[in-house]
Amino acid sequence: MKLFIKNMVCIRCKMVVRDELTKLGVHCIVVELGEAEILETITPEQREEIRSVLLRSGLELMDDKKSMLIQKIKQVIIELVHYSEEPLRVKFSEYLSRQLNYDYTYLANVFSEVQGTTIEKFIISHKIERVKELLVYNELTLSEIAFRMHYSSVSHLSAQFKKVTGLTPSHFKQIKSQRRNMLDEL
Incomplete structure (x- = not known):
């Protein structure tokens, strides 16, 4: 049986889901971003218990398609x-x-x-957050970042970055004070 879980955006989320389900005696086959496949079929009462436990960690069990x-x-x-x-x-x-x-x-x-x-705006916001992360790491050039993030050119990346953040990538790299956003806040 699969459980679909909202707000799972990172490896830590997967670990939280696995740990919480295990504590409740539910056997996980696989936990991926957004879903957990479990061995058992659960009762409505167990579903509510799982919903409650996940909610405490900022995660939400989903029901509608x-x-x-x-x-x-x-x-x-x-x-x-x-x-x-x-x-x-x-x-x-x-x-x-x-x-x-x-x-x-x-x-x-x-x-x-x-x-x-x-969907396009959602993708752009995630790409810009990833670009911020890569700029902060300071391991790649802007050209390498543009290539890795599938931008057609550095100027395209720079224009989109400035439109979203109000800063150029080089200015962002200089100040590094603008904090990155959590993935689930985008």
């Missing part, structure tokens, strides 16, 4: 932007459609309806 789909969309975006170093060989819309087995137009409409923003 639209919320689950939104979480899956977010999961694909977060994994691609923050954890993948492979270049994307197809348009993102095609990649997302293939990953989730839905038409991109449907995914975009559901996402906008529920989230109040577009």
Whole structure:
């Protein structure tokens, strides 16, 4: 049985979910961003207990199909932007459609309806947060960051970065005082 969990955005979230489910006597097969596959079928009472325990950690057990789909969309975006170093060989819309087995137009409409923003804006906000992280680490040049983050050029990255943050990447790198946002706050 699969449980779909909102606000899971990092490895620590996965560890919290696994630990909390184990404490409740639920056997996890796999815990991924946004979902946990468990061995048992749970009762409505157990579901409420799991919901309550996860809520204390800022996580939310989801029931409706639209919320689950939104979480899956977010999961694909977060994994691609923050954890993948492979270049994307197809348009993102095609990649997302293939990953989730839905038409991109449907995914975009559901996402906008529920989230109040577009998939594109969600992607951009995550890309900019990843760029901030890479700038703070100071291990890559701006050209290398632009390539890694799939920007067509350094100027495209710089323009988008300035539009979102109000700063140029080089100015951001100089001040480093603007704190990065938590992924689940985007």
